Amino acid sequence: MYFSSKIKEERQKHNLSQQQLGEKLNISRQSISKWERGESYPSIELLIKISDLFEITLDELVKQDNSLKEKIIKDSQQLAYPRWKLFFDILLTIGFFIILAKIFVVIGNKFFDLNIAFLQGSLLFQIGPFFMSIIGAIGSESLAKKYK
Numbered sequence: 001m002y003f004s005s006k007i008k009e010e011r012q013k014h015n016l017s018q019q020q021l022g023e024k025l026n027i028s029r030q031s032i033s034k035w036e037r038g039e040s041y042p043s044i045e046l047l048i049k050i051s052d053l054f055e056i057t058l059d060e061l062v063k064q065d066n067s068l069k070e071k072i073i074k075d076s077q078q079l080a081y082p083r084w085k086l087f088f089d090i091l092l093t094i095g096f097f098i099i100l101a102k103i104f105v106v107i108g109n110k111f112f113d114l115n116i117a118f119l120q121g122s123l124l125f126q127i128g129p130f131f132m133s134i135i136g137a138i139g140s141e142s143l144a145k146k147y148k
Contacts, residue, residue, distance in 0.1 A: 091132050091136035
């Protein structure tokens with residue numbers, strides 16, 4: 001919780017209220033309060049503004065606070081292949097919905113005598129949605145872990 005105490009210490013050293021600091025950073029007083037209580041952290045842009053305002057380095061603000069360092073790293077990560085990830089997510093979703101539709105048709109045919117034929121022709125239509133879901137899940141999961 002180094003950041004929370006550091007921001008409060010610097011704010012008080014510069015004789016600023018939470019409201020005044022919020023106005024200088026164009027944010028609410030409540031945001032400053034949350035930072036000082038350790039409930040949230042600012043974005044990297046705000047950290048730079050704070051560093052400039054208090055004339056301290058980013059190292060002094062960030063380096064001792066592991067949670068803040070992790071947040072900055074996570075915020076800066078971008079997926080390496082966002083379009084492929086979206087493709088696999090869509091494939092997973094379509095496969096899942098086809099499987100659900102088939103289940104509802106089977107239940108409807110069995111209990112309500114509906115006599116609906118839904119994707120019952122070939123083996124491809126029988127196992128295709130299952131494989132779509134599996135391939136979509138594997139592709140999506142593997143690409144979710146790849147960052148630029």
